[in-house]
Amino acid sequence: MKTLTSKITNVTVFKDRAEVTRQASVEGLAAGEYQMVFDKLPKNIDQNSIQVNGKGNATLTNVKFETVHYEETPDLDRKTLYEEQQNIQDELRLLDDELNRLRKEKEFVDGVGKKLITPATTETTLELDPQKWANMLAYFKTELATVDKAIFGVEKNKRSWENKLNRINHQLQQMGQGKRLSKNQVTVWVEATQETSLALELSYVVYNASWRPVYDLRVSTQDKRMHITYNAIVEQNTGENWNDTLLKLSTAQPQISGQQPSLSPWRINLFVPKPPPAPAPGAARGMSNMIEAPMAQMYTSELDTGALMDELEEEMVMAKPTSAVETGATSVFFSVSGKHTVKSDGTEHRVTIMIEDFSAHFRYSTVPKLSPYAYLKAKVRNETAYPFLAGSANVFLDNNFVSTTNMEAVAPTEEFWTFLGIDQGFKIEHKFLKKYEKQEGGIFSKKTQNIVYEYLIEIKNNKTTQEEIVVWDQLPISGNDEIKVHLLEPTYKEDSDKVKKNEYEYIEWFFKPGPGEALSIPFKFAVEYPRDKQVDGLV
Structure with a gap:
């Protein structure tokens, strides 16, 4: 039995594991049968993932994985x-x-x-x-x-x-005393038909390894450009160091996340009192029927996150790549250039996947009901062959660090919006003016009561340039046929360039205020319901 001297040459890192490839060479084997051992393999190895390949005038007859227990040899x-x-x-x-x-x-x-x-x-x-x-x-x-x-x-x-x-x-x-230890081994049986040299390759999957994408977004408002550095943080604690190895990164389909506060559907319903003996003591009725729903980006191209690939078939070499990219159906692979050393101690190791410049279109977005800030965002078209995976990003605006944000998953050729943090150049106020019962006729009847809610949104552009801004608010959603919600202001019949409304009753205004220009946006709606009923969910 011969113990092989092997070296890790390639590692493919996934989100929660890594595939490691070891190589070993044996010179001058005479014809005959041999047992060769890859010794001291990691403890958390997935034995079902073990594969052995080789080159030489020999036949691979058997492969066996085992855990060997031994007494520590005193020094x-x-x-x-x-x-x-x-x-x-x-x-x-x-x-x-x-x-x-x-x-x-x-x-x-x-x-x-x-x-x-x-x-x-x-x-x-x-x-x-x-x-x-x-x-x-x-x-x-x-x-x-x-x-x-x-x-x-x-x-x-x-x-x-x-x-x-x-x-x-x-x-x-x-x-310390001598300890009872264990080690993993893979034994390979080969039969050489004649004198030969062998090159053996062992691959296996280990856990406690991961990578994640991180970005540096450097935005120039004067040049209308975004410089993106696409990095990866690799860390592992598998029990063996990856010394001077080739790295490949892989990921499954990433999840998409947003940055600014998102509206939730505002549902109201008829109040149904609880049966005796007593109602809940002193509990204020909340917006209990609100559910989460996505905020549609009406003024943006909708991102089709699609599925990224699972098998690698074709290597795509970019004009300015730091790594080569290979894509499949449900995952994406990046072959990082050069060789890297990643210690088995959980230390973060940063590698660069791509560096590229993009033209950018800027716009502001605000949800005054939830936040008194205007959020700057940029629209960029991914003109590279690199899929952008969901991950954190450091944002630099005109060479100044301003915030951290998140990149969403974006396929090649798609446009995407990225939030770049808040901008104090806009003053945003959301004012509740009054709530009252409307006594007039018209659409209301004596059998119903009609509660009107009036708000005022005030926005001032304190910047020296004209800017685009999208303003969001919402109507409550009726959960009962006896409750009707009427939008009084703004006047809305159908979507237009200025006002839009989606299925969740989110209202979206679009403006282009000039330098120093102030906007006053009235928002008023009425809730109609039977006089002998109470409505749950209104504030």
């Missing part, structure tokens, strides 16, 4: 400490044995002495002359002193070794 320093620890423990065992012998020897000497000087009750008392007693006492004294001295020396030596052992144990604890 040299830790191995040395383990050996020293064992030697000290052996020395301490010898000292313990010596202490036990000396203590038994002392007990024996003590026992003999006590037996000699202690009178026995059933025996005749031992009689010795004084000189013999003196000699015997001197002997026991000398023996006990010798044994005590030996015990003291052994205990002192033992304490010294115990201190050394404590230091070794502390060092080992700081270094």
Whole structure:
């Protein structure tokens, strides 16, 4: 079995994973059967994604993925400490044995002495002359002193070794103990028909890798141009570094998001009181029947986000590309130029996909009911072969950073509007004037009551140039045949260049105020409903 030395050469990064390709070469193989191992592969590998290809005069007969468990091999320093620890423990065992012998020897000497000087009750008392007693006492004294001295020396030596052992144990604890580990391997069986060299390629999918598009939008209001730098942020924590590899980026169909506050349908209905015992305590009735709906861009070309492709078939080389683009049905691929290193530590790595200039048409948009600001936006036609994927963007207006926004998904050849942030050059006010019951006849009858709501929208262009601005507001939507909503101002019969109304009852005005020009936009509507009923959803 031969462990291969392999290198990561290509990585395709998706939104939540990456496909990694490794290559290994084997020279001078004689005819025969061989097992070759791609060792230490990432832990979070998708084993169902493994593919092996090769070149050479050999046949690939089998491929096997397995997880191998092993004991961590101590490094040299830790191995040395383990050996020293064992030697000290052996020395301490010898000292313990010596202490036990000396203590038994002392007990024996003590026992003999006590037996000699202690009178026995059933025996005749031992009689010795004084000189013999003196000699015997001197002997026991000398023996006990010798044994005590030996015990003291052994205990002192033992304490010294115990201190050394404590230091070794502390060092080992700081270094950590050997661990039970596991690693992934792919074993490849090949049969060489003759002497040959092999080039093997292993590809697999790993998780904890992703990329996202980011943009720098640099807008020149004087030149009416938008300079777009299309970047990608790549990050991964797969357990292996991607060193000096070719990168390809892929994504599924992106979601489209907006920037300015969006109106919601304003629905009203007949009030139906709750049955006894009691209504909800002190709760103010809200606009409970409002639902989310998209705001139609009536004065813009509607974006067909379509589906981007899934399989790569044809490489399209642009006139000024930083990367090559390949498109399919449900996803898009970018081949980033050059080689890149992306560490497995979650660090963001930025690569450039495209840099291009576009002509731009500017317009302002405002929803005074929700925000007192005018939002500058630019219309650009994507004249490149690069699909713009949904992502965040830094906006620079006349070389000054003004805001962050979001790019929507835009296919090649499509026009798109991009919000560039607020512009203090417009003053916007939304005023509620009055609410009253209309007593006149006409379309109203005595059986109904008619509540009129009057608003005034005031806009002033404080800029030195004429500008386009779109103003949004809304009518409430009736949810019952007994409730009727009548638009009183502005006068509306059908869509025109100045006023439009969509299916959600959103009103859209279009103006071109000159420098310093002020606009007053009256907005008035009436709600007609039976006098014996209450309406839910009005404010």
